[in-house]
Amino acid sequence: MASNMNMSVQQLMRRVSEALFYVTDLNLYLDTHPDDTKALRMFAEASANAKACVEAFESRYYPLYATSADCSDSWEWLVGTWPSQKMQ
């Protein structure tokens, strides 16, 4: 696995979207299989991984959540590619 520091914004975004997708898919599965112990373990792992991926992205590039925006100088929330825009 490439180190976060060597990943472009697109590569790191792909990693975030894969990690969050895995969480979403397991979430839906658990809604109808709430006692599946294997899936519960997978969710715990997927969730921790997604959190780490989001943090890596946000510390390197720009906030994905408004609560992560830096506001010491200016409103960092405006920075970055919004879903309507094409990532360069």
Next chain:
Amino acid sequence: MFVFTKMTQIPVKINNKNPRLASYILSQYGGPDGELGASLRYLSQRFAQTEKSGIALLTDIGTEELGHLEMIGSIVTQLTKGEGAKSFDRYGVGDYYIDHANAVYPASASGVPFSAAYMQSKADPIADIMEDMAAEQKARATYDNILRMCDDPDVTNVIRYLREREVVHFQRFGELLDILQSKIK
């Protein structure tokens, strides 16, 4: 409540312009089997659900569909970005340009504005989930129709992904139906 995330579920990066293709894909924004109807249907039906797994699944799939609505809007925007009146006209969608120019407006491919009449909310969990399963299949079939019209790989990648999600949602709603029916027995 909802928390916005500044990203799409998978990246949307369309390099070519094609206003006609955009007008077809717009149907999954505000058309009869589109993502707006899907998200409103599930997020409305959940209020009458009593089973926890039903409330959770309708909330979670309804939320994912809102994200898909955003992805469709993004495809439409990128396919038309910078295109002017003449380009829309050449592509045969001058009528859309007259009313909305480069905006994203919730309407079907044939131009009918979005209507809540596309969906139901009955407070009857079996009736609602049966409708939801049918809705997922209709959305899947619409994505199949779009794939038959589309030869831009940047677009088909995203559309194939969205199509696959409808199949997964159908599966989950089927499992929920089994849970609800087992409670009745």
